Amino acid sequence: MTTPADGPFLNTEKFKMDATIDYKGTLDGKVHLEDRDDTEVLLRLAYRNTPQNSWTELTQGVVARMGFGGTVSNVASAEPEKADGPFWITYDYHRKDYPDWENHRITLPFPPLFLPELNDAQKKSKDPLPLGSPQDIVYETSLKLPEGVLPVPLLEKAAGDDPDNQEIAYALGAAYARTDNAEKAAEQFKKLLSGKPTATMLNGAAYELSNANVRLDDALDYASRAVAQTSEETMNVRLISAVTADYLRMKDLAAEWDTVGWIKFRKGDAAGAEKYIRAAWMLWQHALIGEHLAEVYEKLGRKREADHLCTLALAAPGKDDEPFLRGKLEEMQKRLGVTKPENRTVSARGYHPPPFLGGIELSEMRAVKVRRIITISKGAKSAIFAVAIENGKSRAEARFVSGDKDLEVEEDSLVRTNFGALFPDEVPAKILRAGWLSCSKYSSECTMVFFQADDSASFVMATPKPD
Numbered sequence: 001m002t003t004p005a006d007g008p009f010l011n012t013e014k015f016k017m018d019a020t021i022d023y024k025g026t027l028d029g030k031v032h033l034e035d036r037d038d039t040e041v042l043l044r045l046a047y048r049n050t051p052q053n054s055w056t057e058l059t060q061g062v063v064a065r066m067g068f069g070g071t072v073s074n075v076a077s078a079e080p081e082k083a084d085g086p087f088w089i090t091y092d093y094h095r096k097d098y099p100d101w102e103n104h105r106i107t108l109p110f111p112p113l114f115l116p117e118l119n120d121a122q123k124k125s126k127d128p129l130p131l132g133s134p135q136d137i138v139y140e141t142s143l144k145l146p147e148g149v150l151p152v153p154l155l156e157k158a159a160g161d162d163p164d165n166q167e168i169a170y171a172l173g174a175a176y177a178r179t180d181n182a183e184k185a186a187e188q189f190k191k192l193l194s195g196k197p198t199a200t201m202l203n204g205a206a207y208e209l210s211n212a213n214v215r216l217d218d219a220l221d222y223a224s225r226a227v228a229q230t231s232e233e234t235m236n237v238r239l240i241s242a243v244t245a246d247y248l249r250m251k252d253l254a255a256e257w258d259t260v261g262w263i264k265f266r267k268g269d270a271a272g273a274e275k276y277i278r279a280a281w282m283l284w285q286h287a288l289i290g291e292h293l294a295e296v297y298e299k300l301g302r303k304r305e306a307d308h309l310c311t312l313a314l315a316a317p318g319k320d321d322e323p324f325l326r327g328k329l330e331e332m333q334k335r336l337g338v339t340k341p342e343n344r345t346v347s348a349r350g351y352h353p354p355p356f357l358g359g360i361e362l363s364e365m366r367a368v369k370v371r372r373i374i375t376i377s378k379g380a381k382s383a384i385f386a387v388a389i390e391n392g393k394s395r396a397e398a399r400f401v402s403g404d405k406d407l408e409v410e411e412d413s414l415v416r417t418n419f420g421a422l423f424p425d426e427v428p429a430k431i432l433r434a435g436w437l438s439c440s441k442y443s444s445e446c447t448m449v450f451f452q453a454d455d456s457a458s459f460v461m462a463t464p465k466p467d
Contacts, residue, residue, distance in 0.1 A: 069095060
């Protein structure tokens with residue numbers, strides 16, 4: 001048997017630092033490093049084989065290999081033996097004389113990002129480049145500058161020096177939005193988006209404006225255009241020929257629905273916001289989307305549902321991706337007063353419900369009952385299927401991917417399955433998902449449990465398509 005090139009889940013690497021820098025150029029930060037890939041195995045072995053009182057020295061070595069020259073302290077990590085989730089490390093980071101501070105220039109403290117090097121034969125080849133298995137890499141740094149020091153003038157100069165650079169133009173608009181220059185942000189985004197912007201840029205500008213609570217009509221226009229653009233792209237995809245980008249586009253669609261809903265919420269239309277954010281939450285159970293939906297329910301007076309969403313969001317991926325998100329969810333749950341303190345567990349960050357309770361329900365939310373076609377005389381059978389669900393269509397598309405071949409006939413049952421209300425409006429769009437279909441002789445129905453939106457691609461693309 002040949003080992004598949006891709007693993008059983010999407011490889012991920014996340015690095016997050018919240019840091020401050022003083023006038024002398026000394027940087028202090030708190031770091032959260034998370035791995036779910038081959039590096040994870042090496043880290044687990046290293047931390048498992050090193051006494052805990054030596055983890056600071058071990059982490060110092062890990063950080064040095066990542067290109068960081070400072071010192072670490074207050075090291076903590078996930079339990080190396082528990083492999084049911086990503087392996088993470090947290091530590092405090094201290095660095096004196098941060099590079100080029102005297103010349104009014106700094107670099108963001110990110111790890112290096114490498115692509116595989118090509119040999120001579122690969123450089124001459126016209127075949128697709130071997131970039132390796134799909135991987136989701138997220139590096140995020142929040143850097144607080146000394147009082148009176150702002151990045152805006154530097155971005156203004158950079159934008160003036162390179163007026164055609166859309167990334168700099170967008171960064172300048174975002175900087176305006178986050179430094180109480182909301183009107184300048186609105187004008188900057190208006191100029192940037194007057195051409196042919198990508199859906200990602202449209203959605204990003206809309207979200208920045210909505211968080212700044214300015215030009216909400218413009219923000220809604222940008223977000224709606226992003227949804228229309230991404231929705232149109234989904235309609236051009238055939239299930240049999242779908243590639244990794246087509247499955248990962250579901251995260252984009254969910255984020256754009258969430259942005260539309262969030263803007264509606266900001267405009268005072270909580271009822272209109274609910275259907276968009278709920279659809280986003282059903283498609284991609286990300287903590288930030290769950291927090292938005294909890295706020296909507298609280299505004300609508302549905303306190304129990306809001307409290308419930310807090311529990312689920314605290315168990316969902318991404319609760320540490322946004323500054324203060326975890327604390328915001330915990331504070332909301334305290335404010336709602338539905339879940340009693342004695343039913344919460346205590347962590348270093350405060351009170352929150354046991355995560356396994358929410359984790360189980362998140363999985364159940366992605367489960368759908370499917371009528372069983374085949375006869376099973378003993379035990380159970382399971383297989384991975386991909387499904388495409390088009391807005392307004394009563395029948396879905398389904399494709400057997402891998403697993404017990406006896407279940408291939410269940411494609412016909414999946415085609416006829418009612419997957420519920422998944423879309424927030426009537427805009428033509430197509431949702432691509434993949435999941436495990438499990439069938440047992442003890443039930444007349446099978447259960448389809450969809451993977452998270454950012455995991456579907458790795459399961460589907462690891463199996464070759466039929467000729």
